[in-house]
Amino acid sequence: MIIDSHLHLPQPREGKTLADSKQELLHELEKSKVDYAIVIPDNTPVSEIGSLDEVLGLVERDRNLFVMGTIDVQKDRVSHTKTGLFVSYRKNRCYENLPGT
Secondary structure (H helix, E strand, O other), rough: OOEEEEEEEOOOOOOOOOOHHHHHHHHHHHHOOOOEEEEEOOOOOOOOOOHHHHHHHOOOOOOEEEEEEEEEOOOHHHHHHHHHHHHHHHOOEEEEEEEOO
């Protein structure tokens, strides 16, 4: 079994969407014989590689893709709600906790 533990969605080419990027990623994983992957979203709400909400939505039904969320426990109270989304989607495999400055 091969697991890629750190990757991002490819930046969409002109005229393409994040869903297209996910399909491109799945194709590359299959071609490389990678069984599972942990996708790391961007920390910003709008991103070319997908925000947390976008990536969660995109990988929700993929059995071989999971998400690593970044949670700043001192700064972003909304993240605590999103932690529940990880659990309900069964997509949480790891968290990166930022203690703040």
